[in-house]
Structure formats: C-alpha cells, structure tokens
Amino acid sequence: MTSRSSILAGRDCANLIGFDLGGTKCAVSRVRNGKVEEIIRVPTGDFATTFAALAKAAARVMPARPVFGISCGGPLDARRGVILAPPNLPRSWHGVAIGRRLTRKFGGRALLMNDANACALAEWQFGAGRGCAHLVFLTSGTGMGAGVILNGRLYEGATGDAGEVGHLRLAPAGPIGFGKAGSFEGYCSGGGIARLAESMVRKQRKIPSWYVPGGQTTTKQIAAAAQRGDRLARAIMAESGQRLGEALALIIDTLNPERIVLGGFYPPCRQLLEPAMRQSLAREALPHSLAACRILPAELGETIGSHGAIAIALQARRET
DSSP: OOOHHHHHOSGGGTTEEEEEEOSSEEEEEEEETTEEEEEEEEEOOOHHHHHHHHHHHHHTTOOSSOEEEEEEOSSEETTTTEEOOOTTSOGGGTTOOHHHHHHHHHOSEEEEEEHHHHHHHHHHHHSTTTTOSSEEEEOOSSSOOEEEEETTEEEOOSSSOTTOGGGOBOSSSOSEETTEETBHHHHHSHHHHHHHHHHHHTTOSSOOTTOOTTTTOOHHHHHHHHHTTOHHHHHHHHHHHHHHHHHHHHHHHHHOOSEEEEOTTHHHHHHHHHHHHHHHHHHHSOHHHHHTOEEEEOSSGGGHHHHHHHHHHHHHHHTO
16 A cells, blocks of 8 residues: 555655635645645635735745646636636635636646545545545535546546536435435535434424524534434434435445545544444445445545645646
C-alpha cells in the first residue's frame, strides 16, 4: 500500500496549491515536507471578500508555475473552470471563472472539480481507499453525493455529473432531498436525517427533550440523544441506517467496488447506523459482490477538503 507521504514527496509536488471552496468555509493548502498543509481557512462570505483573503494568503507561499486544484460543490463547468450556481454558495460566486482568476493572477494552470470527486481522489490517494482500483466515496453532509474510481481512474461521466447518488429514490414518499421525496439524500444526508426526525417526532404524543422545533434540530443532536439511549433518536438513526444499506446495495450491485468509503457524519455515527445498514445489505445486495466489498469510514476527517484540492492539482499535473 502506498503511503500518504510518498505520493507527495519530492520537489515536483512543491508547486501544487489547493483551493477548497465550501458553503461554510474556504481553505488554501500546499504540499510541505510530503504532507498537505493548510495555509489559511476562512468562513465563506461574498466572493470578493473571501477570494481576496485566500489570494493574499496564497501569495505568501506561491511557487513558480503553480498548479491549482480547485474543489467546489456543483453545478460547475469544470472544462472552462467556471462555478455555475452551487446552492451552498452566495450568489456572488455564481458564474465566477475561478480557474482563469487564479491563473491570471499567479500564472500556471488550474483544474476545477466537483467536491465529491475531489474527496474520492483524496481518500483513494491518501486515506481509506489507498491501494484499491475500484472505489466509491460517499459524502454525507448537508447533501449526499459520490465520487467513483473505476479501474484506477476517476469516472466523471459524459457531463462530469457521475456519482449523483443522492437523487436515487428509495421509497415512494419520505423526507425530501435533492428535490425528491424518499431519496437517498432525503434519508441519509445530515440534512435529510434532520428532516426524517421532523416527520417521526410529529407522530409522537410526547415531544422529546432534544427536539428543537421549527426545523432547527440537527443530526448531531439526534445522534447525541441516540448515544444516550433515547429510544426515538435510536429509531431515527436505525431508519437512516436501513436506507443507507439499501442504497449501498444498489451501488454494490451496479459497480462491484472493492471499497466504499463513507465520509461526513458517518464516521462519528457509525455504531448507530451500521447494524441496520448491515441487515439491509445482507437482504438486498448480491452476496458475491458484497463479500468482495469493504465498507469503511473516511480517514481524512476535517482535512478531506484540502486533501481533495491537492489531489485535483495532482490530477491536473498528470493530465498535461
């Protein structure tokens, strides 16, 4: 298995610069001593203010002929390096040709990529997916998406939109996610679990103490209550775990991956989700394909976005 540091060792990685652009925070990273190092992390605000802060920090460490990897939620025009209209970013970001902005200011070249694909590359190269040729990485934050590695290469599809598994419908009705009731995102994203809780709480005679009315209950609060033994909270997490297993069975039967790596809220909630998830998988997935697939929590934690941006820069360097 290739180590994280060996991939980034050597002078040829010193010109890699990562920009991770998210709805909550943005970060700039570089490679130093064979490791990904964040230079700055700032809250996401309007484009002009946020970009100015990122560019100022990047300028202090900018190498000659930089290669930029830019990770951002979609929709994107990755070929032209343009952020289109991601719902998690302020409108001032929409339509920004971020690749051209960076190369005009600093020179070099840039590659923009969907954040789920970037995270898949990151876990494949530096995390739980190291050493395998067929990997599916699942995000599970506010939304739900996937990045897919097939035969040792990132699979992006005809329009760069491969991996939008959150749109899969798991039930005729249910919590809404990805604009669709009963979708994978509706049942299994962080936002979806909160909406699932809303519907399940409404059926109770007694409102639980952890519940915050008005759609303000978070998955973190639900998970904490479940870990304390609250029966309703555990039932909510079990329902989500069941649906997660059903969706993973579809992925396993269709793509036959060696590993599925789950990020976002899954690693800290694994004990709450896994029993029901495993029961669904045993019931729904093809046994031979399931036996060949390891399902693992993501390893990179809070730094996955910065690792993803650097992984994009590595990809850009290989493509030229």
